[in-house]
Amino acid sequence: MTRINPPDPLLLPLCEGERFVITSHLNPDGDAVGSSLALARLLRRFGKVAQVWLHDPVPAMFRQLAGSDRVHVGSEAPAGFPGNYDAAIALECPSLSRSGLEEALGAIDVLNIDHHLGNESYGIANWVDSSAPALGEMIQTLAEKLKIPLDPDTATCLLVALVSDTGGFRFSNSSDRAFDAAAELVRKGARPQQISQWLYESRTEASLRLLQEMLGSLELDCSGRVGTALLTREMFERSGATHEDTEGLVDFPRSIATVEAVGLIREIDDQGVKVSLRSRDRVNVEEIARRNGGGGHRNAAGFRLAGSAADARTTVVKELTQALEKHDAQRSSAG
Ligand SMILES: [Mn+2]
Known part of the structure; x- marks a missing residue:
């Protein structure tokens, strides 16, 4: 069964917290990388501190994305973690162990945003929407809800997420919702041709x-x-x-x-x-x-x-x- 929850459970911890770590799953794909970078940009625009921390490196094809060089990579925590942070935000992790950082994240409150079936609702706040075409689309909804405008770089991160998870709008999750989201991202300055080149024409x-x-x-x-x-x-x-x-x-x-x-x-x-x-x-x-x-x-x-x-x-x-x-x-x- 599809569970659709509004992002409301997250709004209070996001508004009250000042400093966040954002993480996603092992071997990050375009949705994991694009969503993490986009959320970090949005939170910074919202006046917060946001540090992306991934267990595994950002794949080469996504290294053109704004902020990918500032991602903290590895099992060792970024400076000041956990003391200097109010919460961690886990994206696309059905269970916390998918992050590869389960042990470290046990020291801090976790907010859980995901679109996988079978998410274990391990967060102090959980927003799981299995009908979302990509996690990026949920981040886009969150931006709207928080009234944070999308700049071209953030829109680009989110379109990478959407294009990756829909297989270039070929998979069954290429819903009207996916196309609506994509249209808005293009209006905000994302360039599909550029993204196609990164994703499909950057082989070694x-x-x-x-x-x-x-x-x-x-x-x-x-x-x-x-x-x-x-x-x-x-x-x-x-x-x-x-x-x-x-x-x-x-x-x-x-x-x-x-x-x-x-x-x-x-x-x-x-x-x-x-x-x-x-x-x-x-x-x-x-x-x-x-x-x-x-x-x-x-x-x-x-x-x-x-x-x-x-x-x-x-x-x-x-x-x-x-x-x-x-x-x-x-x-x-x-x-
Ligand atoms: Mn995804």
Whole structure:
């Protein structure tokens, strides 16, 4: 069920507090980075002190965003934390552990803003709206509510959030609400062409070389409905690619017309692999990931497996084929 709460529970702590730490989840994506930077800018405009603190670095494609160079990165707290701060604001963290900073944040009041299903309402104030197309859209609503005007840099951060989470307005969350929000951000000075370039045309050469290697390993099973591919350590060596260069590679197998579920298997070390799963439609890959000790969303999830990449591929093909068969059975029984 969709829970829609107004931002009201947050207004009092936001107005009363003077100094805030803003954080988001591990491996921050465009929504996490864009929303954090935008909220920091808005709070400063509102006369507050705001420091963004992320466990993991801001990915290169978002480093053009205003304020990204002022993000405090790592598990060590920024100077003066927690004593000099009134509260922390967690964005996009269904549980506080998703921030990677759970222990440190235990020392301070936390305000929780999220749009994920299953948010654990761990804050002293919680605003969770699972119908929001991106967390950025909720920050935009908050700005309106607090009557803080959007400058072009803040609008740009928020449009990055929205474009990222909707996959460039292609995913099912590309609602009228998403387009309304985007129109307002463009009116406030955000430039979609610039953002597209950062998000979709800023790959490194090594990333494309790695893609070439990965595509060489592509296999289709289950009448072309299951696609699997490998990223071995040799591929990283040959292409000169790093972890950051793998961003978005898993989407390529899914772009084949017949493919409904994808498993990308990346060698971590001699001991094991990391599996990234993607699916279309109602095929639930989160179930598979959870059963294997991982997690994620219905259409995007991941987990780790011990053993070789070849063994992992056999397991992944079997799991995805079973998930598709289950999906087929549900569809036929639903008529
Ligand atoms: Mn999001």
